[in-house]
Amino acid sequence: MDQTKTQKYTLKDLANEFGVSKPTVVNILAKNEIGEIEKKGNRKVYGQNAFDAIAKHQTQKNETNKKVEQVVNSASLNVGRKIQAGAQNSAFLTKDDLKQFQTAINNIGEMKRSLNRLIELTNERGSTRESDELVTRLIKAFGDRLKENDSLNNLNNAVNELKSLTDSTSLIISNQKEMMTKIDNLNKKVDGLYSKLVKNIHHVNYQKVGNVVADVLEKRQEKNKNAKLHILD
Structure with a gap:
């Protein structure tokens, strides 16, 4: 006989175990279509599959x-080398060159913010496994592009495109969040209407039962014999 005890976790247990918020836990479980295995009062209890997910x-x-850190560090070193090489040949630098250097320096920060924002989006309500996959692909594609062409012009163009793609991804997830909220609200309304319907049905049935009993007793008193009542829908 298997004596292994099934591990059980509340949302609070899972959040504390991984150092994340309970909404983040709920979002991850929803993306993996993992539900509770039981309830203790108002608390939902999850199994090992929730922990593993x-x-x-x-x-x-x-x-x-780690991938983002590598991309940012590599880009920073590349920009530094380009600027150093330009400084050694300062007599040949133009205003456009200096402007490109400054833009590249600024874009290192923009790059880091956009990449980190993409990662944050995977924890937000509204994100799905598909949007998580999109984030992974965007980060990989951005890193590959910088590897293929280390020019500052390519870096600046790539960062501008990354910012735009990050905004688009954020908008997609925001719209999905809004849709999920509407669905949740609709489900609550449906549940409420269903509860009222069941309650009303029970109420009507009890009334019918009371009427049947009263009618039978009345007939028995009047005629002192068995009475039959046929309820026609």
Whole structure:
């Protein structure tokens, strides 16, 4: 006989275990279509599959964070080398060159903000497995583009496109969040209407039962014999 005890976790347990918020836990479980295995009062209790799903998500997030750090560090070193090379040949620098250097320096910060924002979006309500995959692909494609062409012009153009793609991804997830909220509200209304319907049905049935009993008793008193009542819908 298997003596292994099934691990059980509340939302609070899972959030504390991985150092994330409860809404983040709920979002990860929803994306993986994992529900509770039981309820204790108002608390939902989850099984080992919930723990494993969050662990996998966090592992992937850590790997993506490392990838972003590598991309940013590599780009920073590249910009530094370009500027150093330009300084050694300052007599040949133009105003456009200096402007490009300054833009590249500014874009290092913009790049980091956009990449980190993409990672944050995977934790937000409204994100799905598909949008998470989109984020992973965007980050990889951006890193590959910088590897293929290390010019500052390519860097500046790539960062501008990254900012635009990040905004678009954020908008997609925001719209999905709004849609999920509307669906949740609709489900609550449907549940409320269903509860009222069941309550009313029970009420009507009890009334009918009372009428049947009263009618039978009345007939028995009047005729002192069995009475039959046929209820026609």
